[in-house]
Amino acid sequence: MPHFETLDDLEANGKAAGKRVLVRLDLNLPLQEGQVTDLTRLERSLPTLRELVAKKAKVIVMAHLGRPKGKDSAYTLAPIAEALRRAMVPTPVFFCKESQGPQVKEAIEHLGEGEVLLLENIRFVKGEEENDPAFAREMATWADVYVNDAFSAAHRAHVSTEGVAHLLPSFAGRLMEQELRTLERVLEYPEAPMMAIVGGAKVSTKLPLLKNLLPKVDVLVIGGAMANTFLAAKGHDIGASLYEPDFLETSLELMKGEKILLPVDVVVAESLEDLKNHQNRDLSAIGQAEKIFDIGPATIAHILQTMKRCHTLLWNGPLGVFEVPPFDYGTNAVAQGVARLTAEGTLLSIAGGGDTVAALNHAGVLNDFSYVSTAGGAFLEWLEGKPLPGVEALERTA
Numbered sequence: 246m247p248h249f250e251t252l253d254d255l256e257a258n259g260k261a262a263g264k265r266v267l268v269r270l271d272l273n274l275p276l277q278e279g280q281v282t283d284l285t286r287l288e289r290s291l292p293t294l295r296e297l298v299a300k301k302a303k304v305i306v307m308a309h310l311g312r313p314k315g316k317d318s319a320y321t322l323a324p325i326a327e328a329l330r331r332a333m334v335p336t337p338v339f340f341c342k343e344s345q346g347p348q349v350k351e352a353i354e355h356l357g358e359g360e361v362l363l364l365e366n367i368r369f370v371k372g373e374e375e376n377d378p379a380f381a382r383e384m385a386t387w388a389d390v391y392v393n394d395a396f397s398a399a400h401r402a403h404v405s406t407e408g409v410a411h412l413l414p415s416f417a418g419r420l421m422e423q424e425l426r427t428l429e430r431v432l433e434y435p436e437a438p439m440m441a442i443v444g445g446a447k448v449s450t451k452l453p454l455l456k457n458l459l460p461k462v463d464v465l466v467i468g469g470a471m472a473n474t475f476l477a478a479k480g481h482d483i484g485a486s487l488y489e490p491d492f493l494e495t496s497l498e499l500m501k502g503e504k505i506l507l508p509v510d511v512v513v514a515e516s517l518e519d520l521k522n523h524q525n526r527d528l529s530a531i532g533q534a535e536k537i538f539d540i541g542p543a544t545i546a547h548i549l550q551t552m553k554r555c556h557t558l559l560w561n562g563p564l565g566v567f568e569v570p571p572f573d574y575g576t577n578a579v580a581q582g583v584a585r586l587t588a589e590g591t592l593l594s595i596a597g598g599g600d601t602v603a604a605l606n607h608a609g610v611l612n613d614f615s616y617v618s619t620a621g622g623a624f625l626e627w628l629e630g631k632p633l634p635g636v637e638a639l640e641r642t643a
């Protein structure tokens with residue numbers, strides 16, 4: 246377990262009450278016409294905020310939205326501030342329209358105990374993403390202690406996620422703590438047998454993840470378009486399906502350990518618009534003009550049967566084109582199977598990654614897994630075994 250201090254240590258040291266606590270959150274929420282459409286990340290950040298408010302800290306929140314190139318009002322955190330205000334009632338939540346300079350200083354000076362101040366998009370500051378030491382020094386003057394609760398931004402070595410952690414006493418927030426403990430439990434001390442499900446479009450982008458996971462799991466289910474490359478490597482005729490010819494050799498190499506479970510049947514159509522003519526096909530019967538868009542019923546049954554023997558499941562990436570029904574059927578059926586085994590208490594189920602969360606939400610089981618990480622890129626990098634700068638910075642100062 247990486248060693249880092251938490252809010253318990255902050256309290257034990259009597260550090261919170263009356264102190265300025267600078268908190269990095271991931272409030273990178275989806276917006277449509279200025280309205281937040283999914284509050285999950287904000288809701289997961291509330292335990293840390295509420296705890297600090299209850300301890301009478303002066304809470305200064307930093308967060309980013311999107312990837313603005315400099316100051317751009319399209320990426321303002323104003324709508325997020327509104328959502329945060331509603332979620333934190335009756336706690337006063339103020340919004341500072343700057344994320345650097347004298348206005349920030351002044352707003353912090355006026356902040357009372359048990360109050361929250363959200364700064365404007367921290368990526369509006371040029372030095373943020375460059376991890377500029379001068380901006381880190383300025384940021385460190387704003388507070389007495391720093392709390393990082395943004396696991397999902399921890400793969401970024403930016404000032405607000407990494408640089409400032411070296412300049413202030415630093416602590417992990419409750420969400421960061423929960424993500425790290427859960428992921429470590431799954432990757433380092435899983436209860437065997439362990440199954441991983443990896444889907445998505447390309448072997449090339451998931452290669453580091455596959456290589457890191459294979460030695461740790463008993464069964465690795467591969468789905469999505471990336472399974473096509475494995476099927477082609479085994480000599481199956483996959484018709485007009487997408488695949489990566491440059492990765493046939495690599496796929497054969499990965500299959501040597503005999504842990505990989507591939508589709509044994511598939512759902513095909515000539516195009517995603519040609520929904521009426523979708524067909525279940527054995528691997529030997531795919532037509533030249535047909536493309537694979539989902540796993541078939543025999544594959545679903547095989548995965549679920551194998552899963553019954555497993556005690557740990559890690560899922561990243563959908564098994565088919567879940568955004569376009571009926572090609573969501575395979576992902577839905579397997580996800581619902583995971584939810585059943587989790588409810589029966591035989592399976593610890595962990596999922597994460599942008600598309601995965603959307604796919605599980607679509608299958609109606611997002612809350613039925615043991616744990617679903619809110620992280621996208623950071624979750625993938627963790628699964629690849631890469632060090633996360635935001636986590637490492639907490640460890641060093643612990």
Ligand code: 3PG
Binds near residue numbers: 273
């Ligand atoms: C995310 O949405 O995964 C995090 O907020 C990180 O965002 P980024 O990829 O723009 O750094």
